[in-house]
Amino acid sequence: MSGEFERIKKIAEALGPRAAGLLDDCAVLPTGDGQLVVSTDSSVEGVHFRFDWLRHQEVGWRAAAAALSDLAAEGATPAAVLAAVVVPASASDDELVALMVGVGAAAAAVDALVVGGDLSRGPAWMTTITVLGWTKHAVSRASARTGDGLWVTGVLGGSRAALEAWKRGGEPAPDARTAFAHPHPRIDAGRRLAAAGAHAMLDLSDGLGGDVRHLSEASAVSIEVDLDAVPVASACLDEARRLGISPQQFAAEGGEDFELLAAMPSEFDADSAMAFQRASGIAITRVGTIAAGSGVHTAIAGRPLALEGFDHFR
Amino acid sequence: MSGEFERIKKIAEALGPRAAGLLDDCAVLPTGDGQLVVSTDSSVEGVHFRFDWLRHQEVGWRAAAAALSDLAAEGATPAAVLAAVVVPASASDDELVALMVGVGAAAAAVDALVVGGDLSRGPAWMTTITVLGWTKHAVSRASARTGDGLWVTGVLGGSRAALEAWKRGGEPAPDARTAFAHPHPRIDAGRRLAAAGAHAMLDLSDGLGGDVRHLSEASAVSIEVDLDAVPVASACLDEARRLGISPQQFAAEGGEDFELLAAMPSEFDADSAMAFQRASGIAITRVGTIAAGSGVHTAIAGRPLALEGFDHFR
Numbered sequence: 137m138s139g140e141f142e143r144i145k146k147i148a149e150a151l152g153p154r155a156a157g158l159l160d161d162c163a164v165l166p167t168g169d170g171q172l173v174v175s176t177d178s179s180v181e182g183v184h185f186r187f188d189w190l191r192h193q194e195v196g197w198r199a200a201a202a203a204l205s206d207l208a209a210e211g212a213t214p215a216a217v218l219a220a221v222v223v224p225a226s227a228s229d230d231e232l233v234a235l236m237v238g239v240g241a242a243a244a245a246v247d248a249l250v251v252g253g254d255l256s257r258g259p260a261w262m263t264t265i266t267v268l269g270w271t272k273h274a275v276s277r278a279s280a281r282t283g284d285g286l287w288v289t290g291v292l293g294g295s296r297a298a299l300e301a302w303k304r305g306g307e308p309a310p311d312a313r314t315a316f317a318h319p320h321p322r323i324d325a326g327r328r329l330a331a332a333g334a335h336a337m338l339d340l341s342d343g344l345g346g347d348v349r350h351l352s353e354a355s356a357v358s359i360e361v362d363l364d365a366v367p368v369a370s371a372c373l374d375e376a377r378r379l380g381i382s383p384q385q386f387a388a389e390g391g392e393d394f395e396l397l398a399a400m401p402s403e404f405d406a407d408s409a410m411a412f413q414r415a416s417g418i419a420i421t422r423v424g425t426i427a428a429g430s431g432v433h434t435a436i437a438g439r440p441l442a443l444e445g446f447d448h449f450r
Numbered sequence: 451m452s453g454e455f456e457r458i459k460k461i462a463e464a465l466g467p468r469a470a471g472l473l474d475d476c477a478v479l480p481t482g483d484g485q486l487v488v489s490t491d492s493s494v495e496g497v498h499f500r501f502d503w504l505r506h507q508e509v510g511w512r513a514a515a516a517a518l519s520d521l522a523a524e525g526a527t528p529a530a531v532l533a534a535v536v537v538p539a540s541a542s543d544d545e546l547v548a549l550m551v552g553v554g555a556a557a558a559a560v561d562a563l564v565v566g567g568d569l570s571r572g573p574a575w576m577t578t579i580t581v582l583g584w585t586k587h588a589v590s591r592a593s594a595r596t597g598d599g600l601w602v603t604g605v606l607g608g609s610r611a612a613l614e615a616w617k618r619g620g621e622p623a624p625d626a627r628t629a630f631a632h633p634h635p636r637i638d639a640g641r642r643l644a645a646a647g648a649h650a651m652l653d654l655s656d657g658l659g660g661d662v663r664h665l666s667e668a669s670a671v672s673i674e675v676d677l678d679a680v681p682v683a684s685a686c687l688d689e690a691r692r693l694g695i696s697p698q699q700f701a702a703e704g705g706e707d708f709e710l711l712a713a714m715p716s717e718f719d720a721d722s723a724m725a726f727q728r729a730s731g732i733a734i735t736r737v738g739t740i741a742a743g744s745g746v747h748t749a750i751a752g753r754p755l756a757l758e759g760f761d762h763f764r
Contacts, residue, residue, distance in 0.1 A: 249468065
């Protein structure tokens with residue numbers, strides 16, 4: 137079995153001109169007065185979440201937030217959410233309603249409506265959330281340029297810290313649990329970075345290790361990442377120590393933080409970053425540089441370190 | 451556990467103003483120069499299909515055709531398809547590619563592109579297909595009027611005939627198998643009926659028995675159905691006899707024919723039907739009348755008969 141990206145490449149090859157942009161997180165369709173941005177995203181019980189970790193409402197919130205995060209990375213404004221939910225025969229109406237209340241709350245938090253969906257029976261809980269948004273000009277992942285700075289919003293690794301705690305039978309620190317259960321799609325931040333001239337943007341679902349590679353491949357550029365600069369969620373410190381790796385590596389190899397990774401033109405400097413933080417209330421940190429060539433080159437304390445990505449599909 | 455419609459009602463109640471139109475098959479969003487129509491639809495292995503019945507390519511075609519059928523009922527023109535696929539760990543790349551080739555073929559058959567999707571691991575095969583289309587004015591299910599004629603396209607019951615054959619361990623008749631495995635969404639027919647002034651339209655996924663009830667409730671009208679007039683797929687004759695019911699009842703209680711059910715103004719007469727058939731190549735048959743009041747009143751050979759719907763969720 138191949139990884140997700142290899143499989144999508146095989147599908148794109150087989151479909152040829154009947155398919156377009158399958159490797160992007162979002163589809164972008166032209167409309168009369170701008171662009172419609174659409175994304176669809178599945179969460180599967182036992183793969184993406186477990187009910188001994190999360191309540192039903194949190195599962196719904198997280199699924200919707202993860203899908204909305206793809207719109208944030210395009211600089212788009214969410215308008216509508218559709219939720220296709222597969223429900224095991226043993227589930228109660230209350231559980232289903234709670235899950236959908238979570239979906240509705242995540243949509244409402246970014247001023248989007250839940251406009252439709254589908255209910256089916258199946259062997260496990262599963263949600264497929266489709267989100268629609270509008271923008272004048274979507275930010276691609278394929279347009280990073282030599283000389284751009286590489287920036288991330290927020291702090292990384294909180295979601296992984298929760299996962300590692302659960303996996304070893306522990307309880308996550310409150311901050312880590314919130315990062316996993318209640319992520320906030322960076323809609324406002326995405327719009328601001330797009331307006332500030334972002335050349336390329338992704339949301340961090342596959343971890344910095346995975347998504348910097350996606351950015352490098354899609355844009356056909358080389359990327360230098362300074363791991364020392366990576367902003368680390370405080371909950372990482374303890375979990376990284378248990379695994380015997382640096383908090384920076386722990387954070388950069390953790391998935392599903394749903395922060396934004398942006399290639400900003402060189403004019404976006406420390407002053408621009410301060411202005412962004414004041415306006416959005418969200419931290420932004422420079423973690424690298426786009427250069428000519430190919431491949432990702434990561435260093436910590438002056439020594440190279442190859443980062444792993446985060447792939448649910450493995 | 452409640453049925454699908456009751457559950458959706460509970461969800462709509464819980465979400466209140468954060469949700470809109472959850473009981474419709476499609477969401478309709480205004481755009482600059484018309485309306486965007488969106489629908490999402492899950493198919494689950496063991497619930498909606500089985501691989502001892504269908505090949506992977508047929509599963510993909512059927513899933514996409516079922517979703518596109520919702521656009522047909524709005525009179526919309528499909529533009530784009532997204533496919534979220536959940537794949538068991540045991541599946542091969544070839545099986546996944548074959549399924550997606552089926553999705554691509556169904557999209558291509560109605561001039562739509564596959565523009566995106568998602569791949570996840572999970573306990574069974576599952577596809578959630580989201581379709582997007584455009585129209586000037588979507589046809590609702592809530593606007594049937596007193597005096598309208600009730601019409602259906604094509605012939606009904608083929609899909610159920612295949613299901614019944616498989617369930618009793620037999621092989622379906624070729625026509626029945628095709629109806630189940632390779633349904634054609636009635637896109638062209640839907641556009642023509644919309645242009646001819648359709649007051650309300652649905653696609654027949656829950657069977658005539660289920661969907662006439664949906665139409666009656668959504669439009670707050672009474673509907674009289676003349677079962678003798680229902681156009682029956684020839685494969686129904688044998689299967690209906692085995693069950694000891696009339697072919698008309700068998701066909702009207704079978705789901706997933708993906709034909710259109712339309713409330714047409716009284717000016718749409720036999721001549722209009724002939725013109726529609728000549729232009730579209732698809733049969734259209736009058737099976738009832740919209741009246742004031744509420745409820746569905748079905749008769750066969752002059753005697754009343756209450757029809758069952760078809761609900762995967764039960």
